[in-house]
Amino acid sequence: MKRRRGSTLLEVIALMIGVSVMLALAITSIQALVSVERANRKEAATALRVDRLAESFRRDVHRAKAWKLTEIQGQSTLTLDLGEGRTTVYATTPEGVDVTSQTAGEAPSRRERFPMPNHRAALSEIPAQADAPARPRLTIARAVGQPDALALRVEPIPGREVPR
């Protein structure tokens, strides 16, 4: 009675079950790695963007001789008076922050948009205190689910570098 060399069906089935379990684990871990890598890259890009907006805000507020915060339909606008009819306006929009610089009566000399996807920028005012002057504040928070405490706050003092 000859015994054929080969595998029984049960052995093959057991092998296939084992291989599919291994494949499932491998695919899951690779997917997780890829998504984490993508999220990290997006976060790094966002950090750069946020820093750029904060620097621009600080610089422009330092140059301002006077400032005024207004609120139109839920969007806040900060008007910085640079003297001699020149103004720089920071306006929060659903997409991010729009900056416009212009001299009264002329076309804007600078118009820039800082897109803030997934973030929410807000302008507010810090009243003067005993050892600190009144100043505007730019708050940048993650739009979804971030508690206020974690939001970045940029609080420059106006008039530090007014060109003479």
Add this chain to the structure above:
Amino acid sequence: MKTIPGPSGRNPSRRGFLLIEVTAGLFVLLCVLAMTVQLLAWSGAARRELRHRQWALHEAQNVLELVTALPPDALKTDALAARKLGERAEQALPGGTLTITAEPEAGEFPSTRVTVAVSWRGRSGNPVSPLRLVGWVPLPPKETTP
């Protein structure tokens, strides 16, 4: 001696060879999975570290602006030591500390050098190497005796 055929065909006399193969493969994969999970955790910690650093940088800039706007006689290290990061900092920066030092500096324009240092608890639980910003406040020129 009975001959049991197995899928490898090479060693038909060993029973249960298939089970050993699959178990070994699963074991190797579990090791790889453990390493992947560690990598993911490390990646998340790095991201959190970046967020903390950014928050600390902006807070340090705010503090430096406030301190350098003070009148020069208010710039004594003991008076400045009373300044804290604020209540929000406990949530944003675990174990966050603020250190402000003021030192006189001579030179062409005598000034007070102010250093703002922010540190917090890092990944390993130890304080990270502090983030430092430096500013100068010029001292008012000495009055000449008439």
